[in-house]
Amino acid sequence: MKCSEFLHELTNYLDGMIDDRTRAELEDHLAWCHNCYVVCDTTKKTIEIYRDSKLYELPEDLRTRLRTAIVSKCQARKKAGPEHA
Amino acid sequence: MNAIQAKIGEPPVSDELALVQAAKEGDVGAFEELVRRYDRNVFRIAQHITQNREDAEDVVQDAFLKAYGNLNQFQGQSKFYTWLVRIAVNEALMKLRRRRPERTVSLDEDVKTEEDSLPREVADWGPNPEQQYSQAELGEILTRTIQGLPASFRTVFVLRDVEGLSTEETASALDLSIPAVKSRLLRARLQLRERLSRYFQRRPGADGTKHESGDGTQ
Numbered sequence: 001m002k003c004s005e006f007l008h009e010l011t012n013y014l015d016g017m018i019d020d021r022t023r024a025e026l027e028d029h030l031a032w033c034h035n036c037y038v039v040c041d042t043t044k045k046t047i048e049i050y051r052d053s054k055l056y057e058l059p060e061d062l063r064t065r066l067r068t069a070i071v072s073k074c075q076a077r078k079k080a081g082p083e084h085a
Numbered sequence: 086m087n088a089i090q091a092k093i094g095e096p097p098v099s100d101e102l103a104l105v106q107a108a109k110e111g112d113v114g115a116f117e118e119l120v121r122r123y124d125r126n127v128f129r130i131a132q133h134i135t136q137n138r139e140d141a142e143d144v145v146q147d148a149f150l151k152a153y154g155n156l157n158q159f160q161g162q163s164k165f166y167t168w169l170v171r172i173a174v175n176e177a178l179m180k181l182r183r184r185r186p187e188r189t190v191s192l193d194e195d196v197k198t199e200e201d202s203l204p205r206e207v208a209d210w211g212p213n214p215e216q217q218y219s220q221a222e223l224g225e226i227l228t229r230t231i232q233g234l235p236a237s238f239r240t241v242f243v244l245r246d247v248e249g250l251s252t253e254e255t256a257s258a259l260d261l262s263i264p265a266v267k268s269r270l271l272r273a274r275l276q277l278r279e280r281l282s283r284y285f286q287r288r289p290g291a292d293g294t295k296h297e298s299g300d301g302t303q
Contacts, residue, residue, distance in 0.1 A: 011271040015252075035207040039278070042210050042285075046278040047246045049215055053227050055247075056132040056141070058125045066128075066142060067120050070149045074113045077154065 001029045006036045014044055105165050109156045116156075120149055123166055126248055127173045133243040134177035136232055137184065144180060148173035163257055167250065170258040174240060181236060214285030230280045238273035245270050 006029050012018045013026050030037050058066075101122075107115035124145060131144035151172050152159075159168050215223055231239055244255045245266070256266045 007271075007275070011267055011274065014274075017252075038207050038209045039275075042282065043274050043278045045210060045214065045285075046274060046281055049281070050227060050231070050242075050247055050277070051249075053224070054220075055224060055227055055231075056129045058128040058145075062142070063124060063128075066145050067117065067124060070120055070146055070153075071113060071117050073146075073150055074116055074153050078111055078113060 001025050003029075003033060003036055006030075006033070007039070010040060010043065013040070014047070101165050102161060105156065105159060105161070108153070116153055119165065119169075123169055124149070126166070127169065130170065130173055130240075130243055130248065131177045131180075133231065133247070134174065134236060134240055135180045135184070137180070140177070140180040140184065144173060144176045147176045151176070164254070167254045167258050170244065170248075170250070170254075171260075174244075174258060178236070208282055208286035210282070210285040211287045214281075217285070226281070226284050230277060233280060234273055234276060238269050238276065241266055241269040242273035242277065246274070 006026060009018065009022060009026055013023070018026070030040060101119075104115045104118055108119065127148055128141055128145050131148070132138065132141035135141055135144065148169065152169050155172075159165065211217065218226065231242070234242070240259065241255060241261075244250045244258060245252065250258065252263055252266050252270075255261075255270075256263045259266070261269075
């Protein structure tokens with residue numbers, strides 16, 4: 001297996017969406033190709049860092065304000081009748 | 086190496102369908118519960134796409150109101166959340182287009198060829214790279230890095246890897262084919278990895294080992 005073939009399957013590999021035979025081929029490649037091992041490992045870390053990050057958390061006060069606005073507009077539409085919904 | 090695990094447990098679908106049904110029948114309280122369930126996700130997605138806090142606030146309101154007004158269109162073939170994400174992504178892209186009229190923003194944009202995503206820099210990272218930085222610095226690095234991706238890659242990455250939608254759900258929410266989602270996801274992941282390497286690669290002497298730069302793929 002070439003590095004380009006490994007990279008082509010990287011997403012499926014990280015997502016666990018490959019058959020056993022392809023997995024074995026990929027892991028055989030990983031065992032001897034240090035570069036692909038590093039790319040695979042650091043790509044996995046990239047995903048985990050973003051997944052665990054607290055980027056763009058919705059602050060509780062803003063959350064309440066937005067929800068109140070949404071609910072009051074929904075109620076106004078309901079009162080106005082279905083033709084305005 | 087183990088496969089990446091999904092982050093969030095999903096609420097029971099039957100319970101959710103009951104809430105949607107109640108909301109369809111005019112129960113605003115039931116709809117409010119759906120808002121509570123997904124407002125954080127919609128806000129995060131919207132801010133990732135628009136890269137603007139005020140726009141993201143507008144998107145949260147507009148997306149939920151549009152969903153409320155069109156509840157009868159929701160037939161339950163997909164999950165409510167996937168349907169809602171589809172609405173939110175469209176609202177967010179409209180905001181982005183309005184703000185950057187000079188650039189056409191499309192989920193169909195195919196900015197680079199696959200070869201351009203091949204790693205150029207193959208340097209290993211330190212053991213806990215994110216701990217080299219304060220929370221604020223890390224937030225700044227992650228934000229700047231993901232903002233550098235084209236909108237089409239950023240959106241796929243956020244839905245798949247941050248929000249934990251499946252490939253099929255992401256394809257459905259974005260109206261893309263499954264191969265298109267996979268191709269964008271691979272490129273987004275590789276480009277983010279490459280850009281983060283500038284910050285996270287093992288520093289020479291930091292742990293007594295000498296840094297050696299990789300020589301690319303074979």
